[in-house]
Amino acid sequence: MTQRVLDVAALTEGTADSRSLIWWGNLAMLAIEGTMFAMAMATYLYLRSTNLDWPPSTVPKPDLLMPTINTVMLLLSCIPAFIIDRASITKNMLPIRICQALSIAVGLLFLYIQYAVMVPSLGYKWSSHAYGSVVWVIIGMHTLHMVAATGETALLFLYSLFKPVLKKHLLDFRCTAVYWYFVALVWVPFYFIIFIEPWMQRKGS
Amino acid sequence: MTELAVLPPDFAKEAAIMEKTWASKPGVIGWLSETGHKQIGLRYIVTAFLFFLAGGIEAALMRIQLLKPENHFLGPDAYNQIFTMHGSTMMFLFAVPIMEGFGVYLVPLMLGTHNVAFPKLNAFGYYIYLFGGLFLYTMFLLHAAPQAGWFSYVPLAGPQYSPGKGVDTWAQMITFTEVSGLVVAVELVVTTFKQRCPGMSLNRIPLFVWSMIVVSFMIIFAMPAVMIASGYLSLDRLVGTHLYNRSEGGDPLLYQHMFWFFGHPEVYIIFIPGLGFVSSILTAFTGRKIYGYTAMVSTLVVTAFLGFSVWVHHMFATGLPQLGESFFTAASLMIVLPTGVQIFCWIATIWSGRFRIATPVMYVIGFFLVFIVGGLTGVMLASIPIDWQVHDTYFVVAHFHYVLIGGALFPLFGAFHFWFPKWTGRMYSEVMGQISFWLLLIGFNVTFFPMHILGLYGMPRRVYTYQPGMRWGNLNVLASAGAVFMALSVLTMIINFLVSRRAGRVAGANPWNADTLEWSLPSPPPVYNYLHVPTVSGLNAVWDAAPDQPYVTGMRFDRREILITRVLDAEPDHTEQLPGHSPWPFVLSCTMCIGLWGAIFFAWWFTIGAVLSGIALIGWFWPSDRELEDHILREKGELGGLELGMPEPVREEMP
Numbered sequence: 001m002t003q004r005v006l007d008v009a010a011l012t013e014g015t016a017d018s019r020s021l022i023w024w025g026n027l028a029m030l031a032i033e034g035t036m037f038a039m040a041m042a043t044y045l046y047l048r049s050t051n052l053d054w055p056p057s058t059v060p061k062p063d064l065l066m067p068t069i070n071t072v073m074l075l076l077s078c079i080p081a082f083i084i085d086r087a088s089i090t091k092n093m094l095p096i097r098i099c100q101a102l103s104i105a106v107g108l109l110f111l112y113i114q115y116a117v118m119v120p121s122l123g124y125k126w127s128s129h130a131y132g133s134v135v136w137v138i139i140g141m142h143t144l145h146m147v148a149a150t151g152e153t154a155l156l157f158l159y160s161l162f163k164p165v166l167k168k169h170l171l172d173f174r175c176t177a178v179y180w181y182f183v184a185l186v187w188v189p190f191y192f193i194i195f196i197e198p199w200m201q202r203k204g205s
Numbered sequence: 206m207t208e209l210a211v212l213p214p215d216f217a218k219e220a221a222i223m224e225k226t227w228a229s230k231p232g233v234i235g236w237l238s239e240t241g242h243k244q245i246g247l248r249y250i251v252t253a254f255l256f257f258l259a260g261g262i263e264a265a266l267m268r269i270q271l272l273k274p275e276n277h278f279l280g281p282d283a284y285n286q287i288f289t290m291h292g293s294t295m296m297f298l299f300a301v302p303i304m305e306g307f308g309v310y311l312v313p314l315m316l317g318t319h320n321v322a323f324p325k326l327n328a329f330g331y332y333i334y335l336f337g338g339l340f341l342y343t344m345f346l347l348h349a350a351p352q353a354g355w356f357s358y359v360p361l362a363g364p365q366y367s368p369g370k371g372v373d374t375w376a377q378m379i380t381f382t383e384v385s386g387l388v389v390a391v392e393l394v395v396t397t398f399k400q401r402c403p404g405m406s407l408n409r410i411p412l413f414v415w416s417m418i419v420v421s422f423m424i425i426f427a428m429p430a431v432m433i434a435s436g437y438l439s440l441d442r443l444v445g446t447h448l449y450n451r452s453e454g455g456d457p458l459l460y461q462h463m464f465w466f467f468g469h470p471e472v473y474i475i476f477i478p479g480l481g482f483v484s485s486i487l488t489a490f491t492g493r494k495i496y497g498y499t500a501m502v503s504t505l506v507v508t509a510f511l512g513f514s515v516w517v518h519h520m521f522a523t524g525l526p527q528l529g530e531s532f533f534t535a536a537s538l539m540i541v542l543p544t545g546v547q548i549f550c551w552i553a554t555i556w557s558g559r560f561r562i563a564t565p566v567m568y569v570i571g572f573f574l575v576f577i578v579g580g581l582t583g584v585m586l587a588s589i590p591i592d593w594q595v596h597d598t599y600f601v602v603a604h605f606h607y608v609l610i611g612g613a614l615f616p617l618f619g620a621f622h623f624w625f626p627k628w629t630g631r632m633y634s635e636v637m638g639q640i641s642f643w644l645l646l647i648g649f650n651v652t653f654f655p656m657h658i659l660g661l662y663g664m665p666r667r668v669y670t671y672q673p674g675m676r677w678g679n680l681n682v683l684a685s686a687g688a689v690f691m692a693l694s695v696l697t698m699i700i701n702f703l704v705s706r707r708a709g710r711v712a713g714a715n716p717w718n719a720d721t722l723e724w725s726l727p728s729p730p731p732v733y734n735y736l737h738v739p740t741v742s743g744l745n746a747v748w749d750a751a752p753d754q755p756y757v758t759g760m761r762f763d764r765r766e767i768l769i770t771r772v773l774d775a776e777p778d779h780t781e782q783l784p785g786h787s788p789w790p791f792v793l794s795c796t797m798c799i800g801l802w803g804a805i806f807f808a809w810w811f812t813i814g815a816v817l818s819g820i821a822l823i824g825w826f827w828p829s830d831r832e833l834e835d836h837i838l839r840e841k842g843e844l845g846g847l848e849l850g851m852p853e854p855v856r857e858e859m860p
Contacts, residue, residue, distance in 0.1 A: 003755075004755035006740055006758070008757055008758070008760060008768060009759025009760075011777060012780075013766075013781065013782065019779065020779075021395055021769065024322075024395040025322065025323060025326075025395055028394055028395065029391065033429075035430070036432070036433060039429060039430055039463065043437075043463075046459050047455065047459065126444065126445070127446060127447070129454045130446075130448055130450065130455035131454060133440070133441075137437070151819065155826075164837060166833070166836045166837065167836070
């Protein structure tokens with residue numbers, strides 16, 4: 001009796017697309033992180049529903065200029081992320097490097113504006129009241145993600161300057177781009193609740 | 206009886222290479238950098254079992270204290286610490302991790318692959334779990350144990366009413382164990398969807414693996430809630446936020462909502478793997494395909510979805526709007542439907558199969574008896590009027606011990622006996638196994654059934670003692686007496702396993718004539734699992750295998766190469782190389798400990814720990830030169846598979 005076999009020697013080793021393990025792992029991580037942000041949003045909405053004075057009357061009318069610039073900038077940074085993703089398919093290193101440098105710059109600038117301009121102008125701290133607590137928690141969570149996304153991009157950027165870029169690294173570029181979309185897009189609803197909502201409420205005053 | 210992976214003598218050379226490729230490293234550093242799923246899985250199981258013993262000792266102390274009215278064996282403070290430790294240990298350090306341990310050990314074997322998808326992450330998950338548990342017990346021994354119950358409700362657990370570091374310790378332990386749970390969940394989802402052996406399409410996945418997929422998805426969406434809830438608790442206590450402080454606009458009920466949004470799915474996270482064990486054991490011991498496979502899988506999924514919509518039934522006494530409570534009553538009652546379908550399917554399987562009796566299957570019968578009683582009291586508690594009457598009494602204690610011990614512990618002990626031959630290569634003593642089963646069944650019911658009555662008599666939970674005139678004394682004596690039997694049962698089981706591990710009868714590959722792929726391997730399985738990735742042609746892989754069932758060739762033996770298949774039909778897609786040993790998971794869990802333990806005492810430790818963890822992560826991801834070289838050569842096409850003088854393969858399409 002002959003033993004039947006299934007020969008897989010012709011299969012490629014590793015893919016830089018949605019079939020790979022890392023891609024799936026990345027998506028699962030985003031599901032977890034997304035649930036965390038959803039919980040933070042639920043916290044905000046829950047406390048909003050149980051407080052008549054929301055945001056508390058001591059919260060000043062926010063200045064919209066810098067937060068809006070920061071949010072738009074973050075959204076626009078999805079374009080370099082998209083270019084990194086596309087260029088990784090064909091391993092076109094020049095656009096990848098330019099866009100990685102751009103992403104790192106945007107990440108650092110965003111964090112700088114967040115902490116040097118926006119946070120000081122909030123007018124309350126995490127310990128002022130529950131409203132302050134939830135807003136600071138949201139900003140803190142998003143900062144951690146922003147640091148992670150920027151750090152990851154910087155690490156890949158530096159790595160690709162000194163070491164050979166292989167298929168597995170192209171996959172890393174692509175996953176980082178997906179992560180970047182997540183970090184950028186998840187900020188948008190929080191921009192609305194942290195800045196637009198109190199601004200609308202205080203518009204007349 | 207066909208076995209898939211017989212090892213003809215001419216495969217010895219391949220086996221030797223595989224042995225070297227997948228071997229563990231020697232020494233302490235080798236132990237700490239281990240990434241094999243079987244070793245990590247067994248570590249989970251052993252560690253969780255040790256925590257189970259610790260939780261059991263705590264239970265025994267409580268039973269001694271409640272033996273008679275106005276007993277002063279434990280003071281009120283000590284009693285509060287003990288019941289908090291008992292609950293936290295059993296839920297977070299025993300029940301979930303041991304199920305994860307089984308998943309980590311068994312899922313890759315059942316799927317016919319070499320390791321889980323992210324081996325380093327897997328090792329990291331274990332250490333982070335271990336350190337979380339050790340931290341809780343270290344603080345307990347330093348007299349800084351939490352005292353606010355296993356769910357640490359605010360305001361009791363808040364900064365005002367729980368000074369000291371106990372609740373902070375509890376909250377960090379939650380973070381550690383939930384990170385570990387999430388890590389395992391991600392791995393098992395990816396492993397199951399991408400690494401099944403060819404032929405194992407979705408409708409041929411063993412039911413135990415299905416139960417682990419369902420549990421993993423529940424973990425992914427439930428555990429973030431408790432991490433956020435306990436994180437807020439830490440923030441409120443350590444840096445002065447007001448998320449749960451009513452006077453500053455926070456809300457204590459927010460904690461309960463978020464805790465139970467996790468906490469109810471948690472119950473299913475604990476017992477759904479138990480349902481998987483039951484299906485595995487019953488299939489083997491009836492010798493037939495499980496009755497209603499599709500119904501079984503879909504009811505598991507339905508149970509998971511319903512599990513997310515019933516959390517408010519833990520909060521009926523908090524004064525929520527009546528309409529909302531009614532909705533949650535209805536949702537809670539609906540749980541009966543999928544569970545009922547499952548139980549009827551199992552009964553049909555037993556009815557129409559050739560039913561054999563041995564210890565594992567006796568535990569399954571015990572599961573039916575105990576779990577159904579727990580389910581019935583669950584239906585009672587789902588109705589608001591009854592819930593209001595017995596809320597916070599021993600009736601609830603009785604209910605959830607019937608559900609958890611019935612739904613998780615009985616199947617788990619069955620699983621211990623069922624897979625013991627696979628782990629050790631030897632059989633346990635059947636007589637001892639049956640003795641421990643009867644001791645547990647009798648002891649459990651004698652301990653917990655009186656608690657229903659105590660609850661109806663009005664005895665509240667979590668009181669360290671009671672007055673003589675309450676007439677609760679006799680039933681408490683009965684309960685404590687039952688606990689002795691339970692302890693004896695566990696002791697018998699431990700002795701049985703320790704002795705049989707060395708002196709038991711040699712088991713052989715498949716002592717139960719079971720159907721899943723791990724039984725086609727020698728016992729204990731070789732370090733690489735499968736020399737050649739197997740293929741399957743039916744739901745019951747071993748039973749349905751053809752005499753010349755194809756196996757996969759053309760993969761490398763000198764690298765940790767695994768076969769990736771397509772999600773739906775499990776057709777071969779590509780190969781990937783898994784990382785080998787790495788000390789970095791251990792290092793990363795140490796740096797995380799610096800951050801999370803330190804933060805309890807001084808907030809900046811968190812930042813220090815985060816920076817150190819960042820460095821550890823760079824070390825984790827930095828590829829070794831050998832690895833790089835390998836990839837470069839391969840991309841240039843200069844490194845093919847090894848020529849090992851294998852017989853010319855007869856190529857044929859998969860059936």
